[in-house]
Amino acid sequence: MAKTTRTPGRRFMKLASMTASIATKTVSNSIRNFNADEEQKNAARSQLFQDIGIQIADTLGEMKGAVMKVGQIASQYKDIFPPEVSRAIAKLQRQAPAMPFGEIKKQVEKELGKPLDQIFKHFDEQPFAAASIGQVHKAILPHGEQVVVKVQYPGVDEACESDLKQVRLALRLMGVLKVDRKLQDRLFKEIQHSLDNELNYQIEAQNLEVARTFHEKLDSKIIIPKVYPDYSSRHILTLSLEAGDSIETASTWPQQTRNELGRRLLRAIGQEIFYLKRFHCDPHPGNFAFREDGSVIIYDYGGVKVLSNEIVHHFKQLIQASRRQDISEIEQQLNALHAIAEQGKFPEPLYQAWLEVLMRPLTTHYDFAENSAHHDGMELVKSSLKYWDVFKPSPDTLMVNRTVSGHYWNLIHLKVNDNLNDVFEELVPSPHIQ
Numbered sequence: 001m002a003k004t005t006r007t008p009g010r011r012f013m014k015l016a017s018m019t020a021s022i023a024t025k026t027v028s029n030s031i032r033n034f035n036a037d038e039e040q041k042n043a044a045r046s047q048l049f050q051d052i053g054i055q056i057a058d059t060l061g062e063m064k065g066a067v068m069k070v071g072q073i074a075s076q077y078k079d080i081f082p083p084e085v086s087r088a089i090a091k092l093q094r095q096a097p098a099m100p101f102g103e104i105k106k107q108v109e110k111e112l113g114k115p116l117d118q119i120f121k122h123f124d125e126q127p128f129a130a131a132s133i134g135q136v137h138k139a140i141l142p143h144g145e146q147v148v149v150k151v152q153y154p155g156v157d158e159a160c161e162s163d164l165k166q167v168r169l170a171l172r173l174m175g176v177l178k179v180d181r182k183l184q185d186r187l188f189k190e191i192q193h194s195l196d197n198e199l200n201y202q203i204e205a206q207n208l209e210v211a212r213t214f215h216e217k218l219d220s221k222i223i224i225p226k227v228y229p230d231y232s233s234r235h236i237l238t239l240s241l242e243a244g245d246s247i248e249t250a251s252t253w254p255q256q257t258r259n260e261l262g263r264r265l266l267r268a269i270g271q272e273i274f275y276l277k278r279f280h281c282d283p284h285p286g287n288f289a290f291r292e293d294g295s296v297i298i299y300d301y302g303g304v305k306v307l308s309n310e311i312v313h314h315f316k317q318l319i320q321a322s323r324r325q326d327i328s329e330i331e332q333q334l335n336a337l338h339a340i341a342e343q344g345k346f347p348e349p350l351y352q353a354w355l356e357v358l359m360r361p362l363t364t365h366y367d368f369a370e371n372s373a374h375h376d377g378m379e380l381v382k383s384s385l386k387y388w389d390v391f392k393p394s395p396d397t398l399m400v401n402r403t404v405s406g407h408y409w410n411l412i413h414l415k416v417n418d419n420l421n422d423v424f425e426e427l428v429p430s431p432h433i434q
Contacts, residue, residue: 283406
Protein backbone atom coordinates (compact mmCIF):
# COMPACT_ATOMS: atom_id res chain seq x y z
CA MET A 1 0.00 0.00 0.00
CA ALA A 2 1.43 3.36 -0.99
CA LYS A 3 2.87 5.36 1.88
CA THR A 4 0.84 8.44 0.95
CA THR A 5 -2.41 6.68 1.86
CA ARG A 6 -1.30 4.79 4.95
CA THR A 7 -1.60 7.50 7.65
CA PRO A 8 -5.14 8.48 8.76
CA GLY A 9 -4.46 12.18 8.17
CA ARG A 10 -3.28 11.68 4.60
CA ARG A 11 -6.15 9.30 3.83
CA PHE A 12 -8.65 11.84 5.18
CA MET A 13 -7.12 14.68 3.13
CA LYS A 14 -7.12 12.60 -0.07
CA LEU A 15 -10.79 11.67 0.40
CA ALA A 16 -11.75 15.21 1.49
CA SER A 17 -10.03 16.58 -1.63
CA MET A 18 -12.03 14.15 -3.80
CA THR A 19 -15.27 15.20 -2.07
CA ALA A 20 -14.54 18.93 -2.53
CA SER A 21 -13.72 18.38 -6.22
CA ILE A 22 -17.01 16.51 -6.72
CA ALA A 23 -18.99 19.30 -5.01
CA THR A 24 -17.35 21.91 -7.26
CA LYS A 25 -18.07 19.91 -10.43
CA THR A 26 -21.69 19.36 -9.41
CA VAL A 27 -22.34 23.06 -8.69
CA SER A 28 -20.53 24.16 -11.90
CA ASN A 29 -22.65 21.74 -13.93
CA SER A 30 -25.88 23.14 -12.43
CA ILE A 31 -24.87 26.76 -13.15
CA ARG A 32 -23.59 25.98 -16.66
CA ASN A 33 -26.80 24.18 -17.68
CA PHE A 34 -29.29 26.42 -15.86
CA ASN A 35 -30.98 27.57 -19.09
CA ALA A 36 -30.46 24.35 -21.09
CA ASP A 37 -33.40 22.28 -22.36
CA GLU A 38 -34.26 18.89 -20.81
CA GLU A 39 -32.29 16.86 -23.38
CA GLN A 40 -29.14 18.97 -22.90
CA LYS A 41 -29.48 18.77 -19.10
CA ASN A 42 -29.77 14.96 -19.24
CA ALA A 43 -26.71 14.68 -21.50
CA ALA A 44 -24.70 17.00 -19.22
CA ARG A 45 -25.80 15.07 -16.11
CA SER A 46 -24.81 11.78 -17.71
CA GLN A 47 -21.37 13.16 -18.60
CA LEU A 48 -20.99 14.56 -15.07
CA PHE A 49 -21.84 11.21 -13.48
CA GLN A 50 -19.39 9.46 -15.82
CA ASP A 51 -16.56 11.88 -14.95
CA ILE A 52 -17.23 11.69 -11.22
CA GLY A 53 -17.64 7.91 -11.25
CA ILE A 54 -14.20 7.58 -12.84
CA GLN A 55 -12.75 10.02 -10.28
CA ILE A 56 -14.18 8.01 -7.35
CA ALA A 57 -12.94 4.71 -8.82
CA ASP A 58 -9.44 6.10 -9.47
CA THR A 59 -9.14 7.62 -5.98
CA LEU A 60 -10.43 4.52 -4.18
CA GLY A 61 -8.33 2.23 -6.37
CA GLU A 62 -5.14 4.15 -5.51
CA MET A 63 -5.91 4.07 -1.79
CA LYS A 64 -6.67 0.34 -1.50
CA GLY A 65 -7.37 -0.87 2.02
CA ALA A 66 -10.74 -0.27 3.61
CA VAL A 67 -11.78 2.48 1.24
CA MET A 68 -11.24 0.28 -1.81
CA LYS A 69 -13.31 -2.41 -0.09
CA VAL A 70 -16.01 0.24 0.54
CA GLY A 71 -15.99 0.94 -3.19
CA GLN A 72 -16.22 -2.76 -3.99
CA ILE A 73 -19.15 -3.23 -1.64
CA ALA A 74 -20.82 -0.10 -3.03
CA SER A 75 -20.41 -1.52 -6.54
CA GLN A 76 -22.33 -4.62 -5.40
CA TYR A 77 -25.26 -2.32 -4.55
CA LYS A 78 -25.34 -1.00 -8.10
CA ASP A 79 -29.14 -0.59 -8.06
CA ILE A 80 -28.75 2.63 -6.04
CA PHE A 81 -26.38 4.32 -8.53
CA PRO A 82 -26.86 5.68 -12.05
CA PRO A 83 -25.34 3.30 -14.66
CA GLU A 84 -22.45 5.70 -15.39
CA VAL A 85 -21.28 5.52 -11.75
CA SER A 86 -21.92 1.76 -11.49
CA ARG A 87 -19.74 1.07 -14.53
CA ALA A 88 -16.88 3.19 -13.20
CA ILE A 89 -16.76 1.67 -9.71
CA ALA A 90 -17.27 -1.87 -11.02
CA LYS A 91 -13.59 -1.92 -11.99
CA LEU A 92 -12.72 -1.93 -8.27
CA GLN A 93 -13.60 -5.64 -8.30
CA ARG A 94 -10.24 -6.33 -9.95
CA GLN A 95 -7.32 -7.64 -7.92
CA ALA A 96 -5.10 -5.18 -6.08
CA PRO A 97 -1.26 -5.14 -6.25
CA ALA A 98 0.47 -7.25 -3.59
CA MET A 99 2.11 -5.79 -0.47
CA PRO A 100 5.88 -6.32 0.08
CA PHE A 101 6.63 -9.60 1.88
CA GLY A 102 8.50 -7.82 4.73
CA GLU A 103 5.26 -6.13 5.86
CA ILE A 104 3.28 -9.36 5.55
CA LYS A 105 5.89 -11.23 7.66
CA LYS A 106 5.75 -8.51 10.32
CA GLN A 107 1.93 -8.69 10.43
CA VAL A 108 1.88 -12.51 10.80
CA GLU A 109 4.51 -12.45 13.56
CA LYS A 110 2.71 -9.66 15.43
CA GLU A 111 -0.65 -11.46 15.24
CA LEU A 112 0.57 -14.98 16.07
CA GLY A 113 3.29 -13.96 18.55
CA LYS A 114 6.30 -15.90 17.16
CA PRO A 115 8.89 -15.63 14.38
CA LEU A 116 7.47 -16.83 11.05
CA ASP A 117 9.91 -19.76 10.74
CA GLN A 118 8.78 -21.06 14.16
CA ILE A 119 5.10 -20.93 13.17
CA PHE A 120 5.27 -22.49 9.70
CA LYS A 121 7.49 -25.17 8.20
CA HIS A 122 7.32 -23.21 4.94
CA PHE A 123 5.65 -19.93 3.91
CA ASP A 124 5.55 -18.80 0.25
CA GLU A 125 6.85 -15.26 -0.09
CA GLN A 126 4.83 -14.66 -3.26
CA PRO A 127 1.07 -14.41 -2.67
CA PHE A 128 -1.16 -16.31 -5.08
CA ALA A 129 -3.99 -13.79 -4.55
CA ALA A 130 -4.09 -10.13 -3.48
CA ALA A 131 -7.24 -8.11 -2.84
CA SER A 132 -8.31 -4.84 -1.26
CA ILE A 133 -7.96 -5.71 2.44
CA GLY A 134 -5.39 -8.51 2.40
CA GLN A 135 -3.58 -11.20 0.47
CA VAL A 136 -3.28 -15.00 0.47
CA HIS A 137 -0.11 -17.10 0.74
CA LYS A 138 0.40 -20.86 0.56
CA ALA A 139 2.21 -22.41 3.54
CA ILE A 140 2.97 -25.73 5.27
CA LEU A 141 2.27 -26.32 8.97
CA PRO A 142 4.84 -28.06 11.26
CA HIS A 143 3.10 -31.45 10.84
CA GLY A 144 3.05 -31.17 7.05
CA GLU A 145 -0.53 -29.96 6.40
CA GLN A 146 -0.75 -27.78 3.29
CA VAL A 147 -2.61 -24.57 4.06
CA VAL A 148 -3.46 -21.12 2.75
CA VAL A 149 -2.95 -18.08 4.98
CA LYS A 150 -5.07 -14.94 4.54
CA VAL A 151 -3.17 -11.94 5.91
CA GLN A 152 -4.98 -8.64 6.43
CA TYR A 153 -3.04 -5.49 5.59
CA PRO A 154 -1.95 -3.53 8.71
CA GLY A 155 -4.22 -0.65 9.72
CA VAL A 156 -7.04 -1.42 7.29
CA ASP A 157 -9.75 -1.85 9.93
CA GLU A 158 -8.82 1.40 11.71
CA ALA A 159 -9.34 3.42 8.51
CA CYS A 160 -12.71 1.82 7.80
CA GLU A 161 -15.24 4.11 9.51
CA SER A 162 -13.69 7.39 8.35
CA ASP A 163 -13.38 6.06 4.79
CA LEU A 164 -17.03 5.01 4.63
CA LYS A 165 -18.25 8.42 5.87
CA GLN A 166 -16.19 10.22 3.22
CA VAL A 167 -17.42 7.98 0.40
CA ARG A 168 -21.01 8.49 1.50
CA LEU A 169 -20.53 12.28 1.66
CA ALA A 170 -19.03 12.27 -1.85
CA LEU A 171 -21.96 10.30 -3.24
CA ARG A 172 -24.51 12.52 -1.50
CA LEU A 173 -22.88 15.70 -2.86
CA MET A 174 -23.08 14.21 -6.33
CA GLY A 175 -26.79 13.67 -5.81
CA VAL A 176 -26.43 10.22 -7.36
CA LEU A 177 -27.99 8.09 -4.64
CA LYS A 178 -31.41 7.32 -6.11
CA VAL A 179 -33.06 6.72 -2.73
CA ASP A 180 -34.39 8.85 0.11
CA ARG A 181 -32.36 9.71 3.21
CA LYS A 182 -34.02 7.08 5.43
CA LEU A 183 -33.28 4.27 2.97
CA GLN A 184 -29.74 5.64 2.49
CA ASP A 185 -29.22 5.24 6.24
CA ARG A 186 -30.37 1.60 6.12
CA LEU A 187 -28.26 0.80 3.04
CA PHE A 188 -25.10 2.33 4.47
CA LYS A 189 -25.70 0.58 7.77
CA GLU A 190 -25.81 -2.66 5.77
CA ILE A 191 -22.58 -1.73 3.94
CA GLN A 192 -20.92 -0.86 7.29
CA HIS A 193 -22.03 -4.19 8.78
CA SER A 194 -20.79 -6.11 5.73
CA LEU A 195 -17.44 -4.30 5.89
CA ASP A 196 -17.03 -4.89 9.65
CA ASN A 197 -17.63 -8.61 9.13
CA GLU A 198 -15.16 -8.87 6.24
CA LEU A 199 -12.49 -7.11 8.30
CA ASN A 200 -12.84 -9.57 11.19
CA TYR A 201 -11.39 -12.94 10.20
CA GLN A 202 -12.71 -14.50 13.43
CA ILE A 203 -16.23 -13.93 12.09
CA GLU A 204 -15.24 -15.51 8.78
CA ALA A 205 -13.80 -18.49 10.69
CA GLN A 206 -17.18 -18.94 12.44
CA ASN A 207 -19.02 -18.61 9.10
CA LEU A 208 -16.77 -21.30 7.57
CA GLU A 209 -17.35 -23.72 10.45
CA VAL A 210 -21.15 -23.19 10.35
CA ALA A 211 -21.22 -23.74 6.56
CA ARG A 212 -18.95 -26.83 6.77
CA THR A 213 -21.10 -28.44 9.46
CA PHE A 214 -24.29 -27.63 7.50
CA HIS A 215 -23.12 -28.93 4.11
CA GLU A 216 -21.22 -32.05 5.19
CA LYS A 217 -24.49 -33.51 6.52
CA LEU A 218 -26.24 -32.86 3.20
CA ASP A 219 -23.63 -33.41 0.48
CA SER A 220 -20.02 -34.63 0.84
CA LYS A 221 -19.18 -33.07 -2.53
CA ILE A 222 -19.68 -29.51 -1.26
CA ILE A 223 -16.21 -28.75 0.10
CA ILE A 224 -15.53 -25.85 2.49
CA PRO A 225 -11.97 -25.21 3.76
CA LYS A 226 -11.20 -26.21 7.36
CA VAL A 227 -10.08 -23.50 9.82
CA TYR A 228 -6.86 -23.92 11.85
CA PRO A 229 -7.71 -21.80 14.94
CA ASP A 230 -4.19 -22.05 16.47
CA TYR A 231 -2.80 -20.35 13.37
CA SER A 232 -5.55 -17.73 13.05
CA SER A 233 -6.52 -14.42 14.69
CA ARG A 234 -8.70 -11.39 13.96
CA HIS A 235 -6.35 -10.42 11.10
CA ILE A 236 -4.89 -13.83 10.07
CA LEU A 237 -6.89 -16.80 8.80
CA THR A 238 -5.24 -20.18 8.14
CA LEU A 239 -7.28 -22.70 6.15
CA SER A 240 -6.80 -26.13 4.61
CA LEU A 241 -5.66 -26.00 0.99
CA GLU A 242 -8.59 -27.26 -1.10
CA ALA A 243 -7.46 -27.46 -4.71
CA GLY A 244 -9.85 -27.34 -7.65
CA ASP A 245 -10.14 -26.06 -11.20
CA SER A 246 -11.47 -22.67 -12.25
CA ILE A 247 -14.89 -22.14 -13.79
CA GLU A 248 -13.17 -21.56 -17.16
CA THR A 249 -11.52 -25.02 -17.01
CA ALA A 250 -14.71 -26.68 -15.76
CA SER A 251 -16.62 -25.18 -18.71
CA THR A 252 -14.62 -27.51 -21.06
CA TRP A 253 -15.67 -30.72 -19.27
CA PRO A 254 -18.41 -33.10 -20.55
CA GLN A 255 -21.99 -31.76 -20.46
CA GLN A 256 -23.09 -34.30 -17.85
CA THR A 257 -20.32 -33.15 -15.44
CA ARG A 258 -21.16 -29.48 -16.03
CA ASN A 259 -24.84 -30.14 -15.33
CA GLU A 260 -23.95 -31.98 -12.11
CA LEU A 261 -21.76 -29.04 -10.99
CA GLY A 262 -24.49 -26.52 -11.84
CA ARG A 263 -27.12 -28.48 -9.91
CA ARG A 264 -24.82 -28.87 -6.91
CA LEU A 265 -23.96 -25.15 -6.85
CA LEU A 266 -27.61 -24.06 -7.19
CA ARG A 267 -28.77 -26.52 -4.52
CA ALA A 268 -26.02 -25.51 -2.05
CA ILE A 269 -26.71 -21.77 -2.29
CA GLY A 270 -30.48 -22.35 -2.22
CA GLN A 271 -30.16 -24.51 0.91
CA GLU A 272 -28.15 -21.77 2.60
CA ILE A 273 -30.78 -19.13 1.73
CA PHE A 274 -33.96 -21.08 2.50
CA TYR A 275 -32.87 -23.50 5.24
CA LEU A 276 -29.68 -22.29 6.93
CA LYS A 277 -30.91 -18.67 6.47
CA ARG A 278 -27.33 -17.39 6.30
CA PHE A 279 -25.67 -17.51 2.92
CA HIS A 280 -22.43 -16.92 1.05
CA CYS A 281 -23.24 -13.67 -0.76
CA ASP A 282 -20.25 -13.10 -3.02
CA PRO A 283 -20.98 -15.06 -6.22
CA HIS A 284 -17.75 -13.94 -7.95
CA PRO A 285 -16.51 -16.98 -9.99
CA GLY A 286 -13.10 -16.77 -8.26
CA ASN A 287 -14.77 -17.82 -4.99
CA PHE A 288 -15.61 -21.25 -6.41
CA ALA A 289 -13.55 -24.15 -7.75
CA PHE A 290 -14.58 -27.45 -9.32
CA ARG A 291 -13.43 -31.06 -9.61
CA GLU A 292 -14.22 -33.56 -12.34
CA ASP A 293 -15.86 -35.90 -9.80
CA GLY A 294 -18.65 -33.27 -9.46
CA SER A 295 -17.32 -31.61 -6.30
CA VAL A 296 -17.79 -27.86 -5.76
CA ILE A 297 -15.38 -25.97 -3.48
CA ILE A 298 -16.60 -22.72 -1.90
CA TYR A 299 -14.03 -20.18 -0.71
CA ASP A 300 -14.29 -16.88 1.15
CA TYR A 301 -17.07 -16.78 3.73
CA GLY A 302 -16.14 -13.19 4.67
CA GLY A 303 -19.36 -11.96 3.09
CA VAL A 304 -22.32 -13.72 4.68
CA LYS A 305 -25.87 -12.36 4.88
CA VAL A 306 -28.15 -13.58 7.68
CA LEU A 307 -31.89 -13.66 6.92
CA SER A 308 -34.74 -13.53 9.43
CA ASN A 309 -37.50 -16.16 9.35
CA GLU A 310 -39.89 -13.39 8.28
CA ILE A 311 -37.81 -12.37 5.24
CA VAL A 312 -37.40 -16.00 4.11
CA HIS A 313 -41.18 -16.48 4.50
CA HIS A 314 -41.86 -13.44 2.26
CA PHE A 315 -39.38 -14.71 -0.37
CA LYS A 316 -41.12 -18.10 -0.41
CA GLN A 317 -44.54 -16.43 -0.72
CA LEU A 318 -43.19 -14.25 -3.55
CA ILE A 319 -41.98 -17.34 -5.42
CA GLN A 320 -45.34 -19.11 -4.94
CA ALA A 321 -47.22 -16.03 -6.18
CA SER A 322 -44.87 -15.85 -9.19
CA ARG A 323 -45.61 -19.50 -10.05
CA ARG A 324 -49.36 -18.67 -10.00
CA GLN A 325 -48.83 -15.33 -11.80
CA ASP A 326 -50.82 -13.71 -8.99
CA ILE A 327 -49.81 -10.07 -9.57
CA SER A 328 -51.66 -8.67 -6.56
CA GLU A 329 -49.93 -11.14 -4.20
CA ILE A 330 -46.56 -10.50 -5.87
CA GLU A 331 -46.94 -6.79 -5.13
CA GLN A 332 -47.99 -7.47 -1.54
CA GLN A 333 -44.88 -9.59 -0.97
CA LEU A 334 -42.62 -7.01 -2.67
CA ASN A 335 -44.16 -4.40 -0.36
CA ALA A 336 -43.47 -6.60 2.68
CA LEU A 337 -39.84 -6.83 1.47
CA HIS A 338 -39.69 -3.00 1.08
CA ALA A 339 -38.89 -3.46 -2.62
CA ILE A 340 -41.80 -1.59 -4.23
CA ALA A 341 -42.64 2.11 -4.02
CA GLU A 342 -46.12 2.10 -5.59
CA GLN A 343 -48.41 -0.89 -6.01
CA GLY A 344 -50.66 -1.10 -9.06
CA LYS A 345 -48.45 1.14 -11.22
CA PHE A 346 -46.55 -1.53 -13.21
CA PRO A 347 -48.70 -2.88 -16.10
CA GLU A 348 -49.92 -6.47 -15.73
CA PRO A 349 -48.78 -7.59 -19.25
CA LEU A 350 -45.23 -6.45 -18.38
CA TYR A 351 -45.36 -8.38 -15.09
CA GLN A 352 -46.40 -11.50 -17.02
CA ALA A 353 -43.65 -11.03 -19.59
CA TRP A 354 -41.00 -10.55 -16.86
CA LEU A 355 -42.27 -13.57 -14.90
CA GLU A 356 -41.85 -15.81 -17.95
CA VAL A 357 -38.29 -14.51 -18.49
CA LEU A 358 -37.25 -14.76 -14.82
CA MET A 359 -38.77 -18.21 -14.19
CA ARG A 360 -37.61 -19.75 -17.49
CA PRO A 361 -34.10 -20.88 -16.33
CA LEU A 362 -35.55 -22.66 -13.27
CA THR A 363 -38.75 -24.18 -14.68
CA THR A 364 -37.92 -25.35 -18.23
CA HIS A 365 -35.13 -27.24 -19.98
CA TYR A 366 -32.75 -24.31 -20.35
CA ASP A 367 -29.51 -23.90 -22.29
CA PHE A 368 -27.52 -21.42 -20.18
CA ALA A 369 -24.91 -20.99 -22.94
CA GLU A 370 -27.65 -19.74 -25.27
CA ASN A 371 -28.88 -17.45 -22.44
CA SER A 372 -32.26 -16.61 -24.00
CA ALA A 373 -33.77 -15.20 -20.77
CA HIS A 374 -31.07 -12.53 -20.52
CA HIS A 375 -31.49 -11.50 -24.17
CA ASP A 376 -35.30 -11.35 -23.86
CA GLY A 377 -34.93 -9.45 -20.57
CA MET A 378 -32.78 -6.81 -22.29
CA GLU A 379 -35.60 -6.28 -24.81
CA LEU A 380 -38.16 -5.99 -22.01
CA VAL A 381 -36.07 -3.31 -20.28
CA LYS A 382 -36.86 -0.87 -23.11
CA SER A 383 -40.62 -1.03 -22.53
CA SER A 384 -40.24 -1.19 -18.72
CA LEU A 385 -37.87 1.75 -18.22
CA LYS A 386 -40.53 4.41 -17.72
CA TYR A 387 -42.03 2.38 -14.83
CA TRP A 388 -38.67 1.68 -13.15
CA ASP A 389 -39.33 4.04 -10.22
CA VAL A 390 -42.18 1.73 -9.14
CA PHE A 391 -39.47 -0.54 -7.67
CA LYS A 392 -36.83 0.45 -5.14
CA PRO A 393 -33.64 -1.09 -3.77
CA SER A 394 -34.18 -2.77 -0.42
CA PRO A 395 -31.55 -3.86 2.12
CA ASP A 396 -33.67 -7.00 2.64
CA THR A 397 -33.47 -8.07 -1.01
CA LEU A 398 -30.27 -6.58 -2.46
CA MET A 399 -27.87 -9.35 -1.40
CA VAL A 400 -30.30 -12.17 -2.27
CA ASN A 401 -30.86 -10.62 -5.73
CA ARG A 402 -27.13 -10.13 -6.24
CA THR A 403 -26.34 -13.71 -5.19
CA VAL A 404 -29.04 -15.31 -7.34
CA SER A 405 -28.19 -13.23 -10.42
CA GLY A 406 -24.45 -13.87 -9.86
CA HIS A 407 -25.01 -17.63 -9.84
CA TYR A 408 -27.16 -17.37 -12.95
CA TRP A 409 -24.00 -16.07 -14.66
CA ASN A 410 -21.93 -18.83 -13.05
CA LEU A 411 -24.27 -21.40 -14.64
CA ILE A 412 -23.80 -19.56 -17.94
CA HIS A 413 -19.99 -19.81 -17.54
CA LEU A 414 -20.39 -23.55 -16.81
CA LYS A 415 -22.60 -23.88 -19.93
CA VAL A 416 -25.23 -25.87 -18.04
CA ASN A 417 -27.93 -27.35 -20.30
CA ASP A 418 -30.54 -28.99 -18.09
CA ASN A 419 -34.01 -28.80 -16.56
CA LEU A 420 -33.46 -27.54 -13.00
CA ASN A 421 -37.14 -27.53 -12.03
CA ASP A 422 -36.70 -30.51 -9.67
CA VAL A 423 -33.95 -28.64 -7.73
CA PHE A 424 -36.17 -25.53 -7.64
CA GLU A 425 -39.10 -27.62 -6.30
CA GLU A 426 -36.81 -29.21 -3.72
CA LEU A 427 -35.69 -25.78 -2.43
CA VAL A 428 -39.14 -24.12 -2.48
CA PRO A 429 -41.82 -26.81 -2.87
CA SER A 430 -45.03 -25.84 -4.67
CA PRO A 431 -48.06 -25.74 -2.34
CA HIS A 432 -49.52 -28.97 -3.76
CA ILE A 433 -46.25 -30.81 -2.94
CA GLN A 434 -46.01 -29.54 0.66
